[in-house]
Amino acid sequence: MTEIFWLIPFIPLFSSFLLAIFGRALPKKYISFQACFAVFVSFIISVISFFGLLQVSQESYPLLKTLFTWIKSGSFSINLSLQLDPLSAVMAMVVSGVSFIIHVYSVGYMTEDKSYSRYFTYLNLFTFAMLLLVMSSNIVLMFVGWEGVGLCSYLLIGFWFERHSAANAGKKAFIVTRIGDLGFLLGIFFIFIHVGSAEFTAINEAISGGVITQSLATLIALLLFMGAVGKSAQIPLYVWLPDAMEGPTPVSALIHAATMVTAGVYMVSRMNLLYTLSGTAALVVGIIGAVTAVYAATMALTQNDIKRVLAYSTISQIGYMFIGCGVGAYAAGMFHLYTHAFFKSLLFLSAGSVMHALSGELDMRKMGGLRKYLPFTYPAFLIGAIAIAGIPFLSGFFSKDAILTQAFAQKQYFIWALGVFGAILTAFYMFRLIFLTFHGNERLEPEAKKHLHESPPVMTIPLGLLAFFSIIAGYIGLPVVFGKRLNLFSQFLEPVIKPVHEPHLSIQTEWLLILISVAVALLGIYIAYIFYIKKPKTPHTLNAKFPFIYRLLYNKYYVDEIYNAVFVNPTIRGSEIIYDHFDLKVIDGALNGSASVTGLSGKILSYIQTGLIKDYALVFLFGVILFLGYLLF
Amino acid sequence: MIPGSYFFILSVILFVLGVIAFFVKRDLLTQFLSIEVMLNAGNLAFLAFARALNSLHGQVIVFFIITVAAAEAAVGLAIILLIFRQKKTIKSEDMNLMKG
Secondary structure, eight states: OGGGGGHHHHHHHHHHHHHHHHGGGSOHHHHHHHHHHHHHHHHHHHHHHHHHHHHSOGGGOSEEEEEEEEEEETTEEEEEEEEEOHHHHHHHHHHHHHHHHHHHHHHHHTTTOTTHHHHHHHHHHHHHHHHHHHHBSBHHHHHHHHHHHHHHHHHHHTTTTTSHHHHHHHHHHHHHHHHHHHHHHHHHHHHHHHHSOOBHHHHHHHHHTTOSOHHHHHHHHHHHHHHHHHHTTOTTSTTHHHHGGGSOHHHHHIIIIISGGGHHHHHHHHTHHHHHHHSHHHHHHHHHHHHHHHHHHHHHTTOOBHHHHHHHHHHHHHHHHHHHHHTTOHHHHHHHHHHHHHHHHHHHHHHHHHHHHTTTOOBGGGOOOGGGTOTTHHHHHHHHHHHHHTOTTSHHHHHHHHHHHHHHHTTOHHHHHHHHHHHHHHHHHHHHHHHHHHSSOOOOOHHHHHTOOOOOHHHHHHHHHHHHHHHHGGGGBOOGGGOTTOBHHHHHHTTTSOOOOOOOOOHHHHHHHHHHHHHHHHHHHHHHHIIIIIOTTHHHHHHHHOHHHHHHHHTGGGHHHHHIIIIIHHHHHHHHHHIIIIIIIIIHHHHHHHHHHHHHHHHHHHTTOOOOHHHHHHHHHHHHHHHHHHHHO | OOOHHHHHHHHHHHHHHHHHHHHHOOBHHHHHHHHHHHHHHHHHHHHHHHHHHTOSHHHHHHHHHHHHHHHHHHHHHHHHHHHHHHHSOOBGGGOOTTOO
16 A cells, blocks of 8 residues: 555645636535545545555665656756655655645635635645655755745735735745755755765765765755755744735645745755764754744744734744754654644644634734633643643643753753743743733724634634644653653654764753753743733833833844845845846847837838839839840840 | 841830830820730740741740730720729829838
C-alpha cells in the first residue's frame, strides 16, 4: 500500500483543477464535499504510508517514486520524483490533517461568500503545493512547491481583492518572500555546481563525503536560510505575515499552522547535515530564531487586533523552531512545528469563530465577557492558549521545553535566556488576549451584540478535534526525565536527522529547566491576570509612565515605516523617475518616432499617386523604355 | 514585292502615334481609340514577323488577339458609358478618385 504515497500531493491538485474549470457551475454542497474529500483522501494515504514506512527497514529509506524526467539538459537532469522518509511522512500527515480540518471549518466560515469555488480551488492548490514541497526528492522540485505556496498565499491573502488593503497585503507577502527566494535560488545553483545533482540523497552523500567544504557549506546554508527567513517570516523579512491577516481567517490558520511558514523550518531540517557541517550557519539560524522569538513577542504585547496578536505569536513560535534547528536539535524544532500546527490552527479558528459571532469584529477593545456567549469557543481558545504558553501536560510544553533544554545543553546560554524571556512574553500576551476577549466587562457594540451567537457545528467540531490534538499531540515526544527512550518523535526522525551527541545534562538540571519553563509561563499568566483582571488600570498607568516604549511597541518598532522609507518609497519613486524619463521619452519616443517617420514618408510618396490615368501611363511608358534600354544596350 | 522592313516601320509609326494620341487627347473615348491603334500596331508586327519568318504562328495569334480585342472594346466602351452616366463627363482629368 505504501507505493501509492506519490498520490498524496496530486489528489488535491486534481480536485483543484476540476474546481477551477467546472467550479462555477457546481452547487456549493458538491464543491465543499469534493474539496474536503480530496484532502481527506490525501490524509488517509499519508497515514497509511506512515504506518507502511514503519514496516520497512531503515536501510531502504527514503522510498522513491520517479514519475518522469522533468528537465534534461546535458548533465543537468531533474526528475519529477517524490520521496517518503520519516520527515516527509510526518510533514505530509500534519499538513494534510490540519489542512483537512481547516477545509471543513471553511465550509461553515465561507458559506456566504460569492466566490466559493474560487476559494476552495486555491485552498486545494495550497495544500498540493505544500505537500509537494515536503515530499519532493530533489531541491528543485521542492523549490516548485516552495514557490507554489508563495503563489497561493498571494492568491488567498488577496482573496477579497476588492478591498484595497487585501490586495496590497497579498502583494506584500509575494514580494517580501521573493527577496528571500532569490537567496534560495542562488543556494540551489551552488549546490548544483558543486554536487552535480539536486537529489537530497546525492547532496547528503556529497556532504558526508567531503565534497562540500565547510566554508562552501556556510555559504550555501546561509543562502538557503535567506529563503527560509522570507517564507517563515523571521527578522528581517517578517513584515508580510501580520498583514496577511487580510485574508479569510481559515486561510490565516492554514498559512500559520500547516503550510507556508513552516516550510523554512522543514527545509532547514531537511538540509540538517549542511547546517551541522557549517556550524556558523547553524549559529546564525539559532540567533535569528531567538531574537525573532523575543522581538515578535514584544510586538504582540500591545496589539489590539485579535488576529494580529496571533500573527506575531506565530512569528515568535517559528523563532523557537529555528532556535531548535540552530542548536542542532532539528528533531525538537520539527516537534515544535508539529505541535504548533495544532494549537496555532486551533487559536486561529477560534479567533475566526469569535469574529463570526461578532459579525466580523477584530478589535479586542470592543469585546470582553464573551465567555458565557461562546460556551464552545472559549474552552477551545483556552486550550490553545495554555498549550502555546507552555503549561505542562499540553503539547506546547513538551516541544518548547525540548527546544530550550537542547539550547541549554549545547551551552548556548544567550539563546536559552532569550527563549525563556520569550516564554514569559508568550504567556502574557496570550492571556491578555483571553482576558480581554472572554473575561471582564462587556464592551460590545450594541449592533454586534444583537447578532451574538455560537458558530454552527461545522465550525465547532473542527475546533474540538484540534483542541483534542493540542492536548495529546505532545505525548509522543516526552522529555528525557520521564525515561530514556520515550521520545518517540525524535527516534522516528533519526534516519533523516542525525541526533546530536548531546553533552548530557544531569537529571537534576533537566528538572530545573522544566521548572524554570513552567515558572515563567505561570509568571506571564499571573502578570496578565493582574494587568487585565485584578487592576485593569495598570496598563494605562504603565503606558502613561513609559509612553515611548508603548508607542514603539504599538507601532511595531516603526519597521514598516522604515522599510517604506528605505526600500518601498525609493523603489516607487525611482520607478516613477524611470517611467517619466525613460519610458515616456526614450521608449515611447522611439515608438512614436518610427510611427511618424512612416507617416511622413507615406505622405511624401502619396504625391506620386495622383489618381490620373495619364500619369500612371507615363510612368509605365518610362518604365518600358528603361527596360527596353536595359535589354538592348 | 514590298520589303518586310516597311511593315515593321509602319507598325512602329502606328504605335508611336497611338502613344502620342493617348497623352495628348483628353477625353476617354479618344484615348480608348488610341489604345486600339497601339493594339493593332502590335497585330501588324505579328503579321510582319509571320511573313518574314514564313510561319503561321503569328497569324494564328493575331486571330486570337482580334477576338479578345472585340470583347475588350465592348467592355471598355461599356465602362466609359457608365462613367459618363455617373459623372456627366468623359474627361480623364476629372477621374482622380484614387488620388492619394
